[in-house]
Amino acid sequence: MKKPTSLPLFSTYEYDSRFYDELFEKNKEIRDIYKTLFNLFGTYSVNEFDRLNEQAKASFFNLGITFQVYGENEVEEKIFPFDLFPRIIGSKDWEVIEKGVLQRSKALNLFLWDLYHDQKIIKQGIVPLDLISSSDNFLSKMKGINPAGRIYNHISGTDLIKHSDGSYYVLEDNIRCPSGVSYVIGNRKAVKHALFGVFNQYNAHSVMDYGSHLLETMESVKPKGVDNPVCVIITPGVYNSAYYEHSFLAKQMGVMLVEGRDLFVKNGFVYMRTIYGPEKVDVIYRRIDDIFIDPLVFNPDSLLGVPGLFSVYKKGNVTLVNAPGTGVADDKAIYTYMPEIIKYYLDEDPILNNVHTYHCSRKKELDYVLKNIDKLVVKPVDESGGYGISIGNRLSKIEIEKVKETIKAAPRKYIAQPIMSLSTHPTYIEENDSFESRHVDLRTFTLLGKDKEFVLKGGLTRVALKKGNLVVNSSQGGGSKDTWVLKK
Known part of the structure; x- marks a missing residue:
C-alpha cells in the first residue's frame, strides 16, 4: 500500500518513541486501523478543519454540555473541551477490555456483599481488617442489609491506560458515582454532526443505547412486590459539577430528575411530590454522597x-443505585488488593493488570515512597477528579519535602505508583493550527443488575491538553475524544 502523503494538519506532529503512539507504528507508518481516518482528514485544509472544530464547539454549547471547576475563590462553568480526531479501538482489544472490566465489577460486588455480611475475606487474612475499619467510606450502618438482587455497584467506571508496552492497565475503579457517560454520548453526536462522512467509513458500535440499558438495570433491582417501578435520579442541584449529566440521563431514560426537597417518606415508603399528588418512588439513582442522603441518620x-430515606432502604421498600457504602471498594488502598479479591471470589486471574502500587500505611512501602517521590505519582486514596495528585518529576525540592510531610502526617490516606507512560493520541491544538501528541486514558462504564450485565462499547477517552501533562481530568484542564469501538 502506498505510504500516505504528509498532511498539513499533521505537519508539526512529533512522534515520541518513549510512549505508545496510537496513530503511528514505531517505524512511523500509520497503524492499519487509522489509515482510512488519516487519509480522510487529509482532505481538509487548516481553514476547513478550523470551521468544523468551531461547529463542534457550538454544538456542545447549544446542548449545554458543561462542567464546573471549583477554585479557591470561585466556581467556573466551562464548555467541555472536545477533540474531533476520534480514538479507535479494534474488536480484539475491546474484547479484552470488556471482559476485564466486567470481571472487576463482579468481584467488587461480591467483595462488598462479604464486607457487609460475613467478612470472610478479612477472617481469612486476605484483606486486613484495619484497612477496612479505617476507611472513611466504610458504612457500618450497611451491615446486614441485603440490597435488591444482591447488587451494590450497579454502575462502575474503570479507568484504563495503555502503557508503552502496548498493554492496558487499570489505574483505578470508581463505583460511588462515576461520571462522564453523558460526554461519551455528546462526543458521538458532535462527531456525527461535524464529520458524518468520516464516521460512516467505520463500522463502530453505537453508544446511544446507554440510557435504555441503565433504565433496564434500575428496573431489574426493583423492590419485591413492585411490577412497574417508578425510577428517578436525585441530584444535589444545578450547582453540582455534574448537573448536566444528571439532567441528560434523566431525559435519556424518560424519568424524573429530583432534588431532596421533591421527595418525602411516609408509612415506610418514599414519595415524590407531583402536580397530581404524591407518587410512590421505587428506585433512586442517587448522585449524592452517602453522608448527605438522609439527615436523620448521617449529616444532620x-x-x-x-x-x-435510609430507614425505607433498610426495609427493602426502595432501591438506591449505587448502594450506600460502595465507596469503601473504590478506595485506592483497596485497589492494591484487587488481584487477590478477584482470585478469592471468582477463582480467576485478573484479565487486566493493576499498576504497581505502594500503600503508605505499610512501613516498608512508606519508606520506599519517601525515598523515591521524584519517581512516583502520589495520590490520596479517597479523592477524585485529579485533585491532590503529586507527580514527582514535576516537583521542586521544596515541594517534594512538603509532600513527604503530608504523607507522614496521614500515611493511610496515600498511595503511590510509578510514573506510567500513558499512550499518546493526535489532538488538534488550536493555537498552533495542527495536530500534536497528547496523553490519553479511557474510562469504561459497566452496569450490573439482577440477571443483567452490560459494558458500554465506547468509553470516555480523556485527553491531557497541556503538552507533557499526565493528568487528564477535565477539572485539571483536560478534554475528551469520541471513542470508536469497531465491530468484528
Whole structure:
C-alpha cells in the first residue's frame, strides 16, 4: 500500500518513541486501523478543519454540555473541551477490555456483599481488617442489609491506560458515582454532526443505547412486590459539577430528575411530590454522597437528602443505585488488593493488570515512597477528579519535602505508583493550527443488575491538553475524544 502523503494538519506532529503512539507504528507508518481516518482528514485544509472544530464547539454549547471547576475563590462553568480526531479501538482489544472490566465489577460486588455480611475475606487474612475499619467510606450502618438482587455497584467506571508496552492497565475503579457517560454520548453526536462522512467509513458500535440499558438495570433491582417501578435520579442541584449529566440521563431514560426537597417518606415508603399528588418512588439513582442522603441518620445539616430515606432502604421498600457504602471498594488502598479479591471470589486471574502500587500505611512501602517521590505519582486514596495528585518529576525540592510531610502526617490516606507512560493520541491544538501528541486514558462504564450485565462499547477517552501533562481530568484542564469501538 502506498505510504500516505504528509498532511498539513499533521505537519508539526512529533512522534515520541518513549510512549505508545496510537496513530503511528514505531517505524512511523500509520497503524492499519487509522489509515482510512488519516487519509480522510487529509482532505481538509487548516481553514476547513478550523470551521468544523468551531461547529463542534457550538454544538456542545447549544446542548449545554458543561462542567464546573471549583477554585479557591470561585466556581467556573466551562464548555467541555472536545477533540474531533476520534480514538479507535479494534474488536480484539475491546474484547479484552470488556471482559476485564466486567470481571472487576463482579468481584467488587461480591467483595462488598462479604464486607457487609460475613467478612470472610478479612477472617481469612486476605484483606486486613484495619484497612477496612479505617476507611472513611466504610458504612457500618450497611451491615446486614441485603440490597435488591444482591447488587451494590450497579454502575462502575474503570479507568484504563495503555502503557508503552502496548498493554492496558487499570489505574483505578470508581463505583460511588462515576461520571462522564453523558460526554461519551455528546462526543458521538458532535462527531456525527461535524464529520458524518468520516464516521460512516467505520463500522463502530453505537453508544446511544446507554440510557435504555441503565433504565433496564434500575428496573431489574426493583423492590419485591413492585411490577412497574417508578425510577428517578436525585441530584444535589444545578450547582453540582455534574448537573448536566444528571439532567441528560434523566431525559435519556424518560424519568424524573429530583432534588431532596421533591421527595418525602411516609408509612415506610418514599414519595415524590407531583402536580397530581404524591407518587410512590421505587428506585433512586442517587448522585449524592452517602453522608448527605438522609439527615436523620448521617449529616444532620444536610439539605440535599431525604429525611427517613435510609430507614425505607433498610426495609427493602426502595432501591438506591449505587448502594450506600460502595465507596469503601473504590478506595485506592483497596485497589492494591484487587488481584487477590478477584482470585478469592471468582477463582480467576485478573484479565487486566493493576499498576504497581505502594500503600503508605505499610512501613516498608512508606519508606520506599519517601525515598523515591521524584519517581512516583502520589495520590490520596479517597479523592477524585485529579485533585491532590503529586507527580514527582514535576516537583521542586521544596515541594517534594512538603509532600513527604503530608504523607507522614496521614500515611493511610496515600498511595503511590510509578510514573506510567500513558499512550499518546493526535489532538488538534488550536493555537498552533495542527495536530500534536497528547496523553490519553479511557474510562469504561459497566452496569450490573439482577440477571443483567452490560459494558458500554465506547468509553470516555480523556485527553491531557497541556503538552507533557499526565493528568487528564477535565477539572485539571483536560478534554475528551469520541471513542470508536469497531465491530468484528
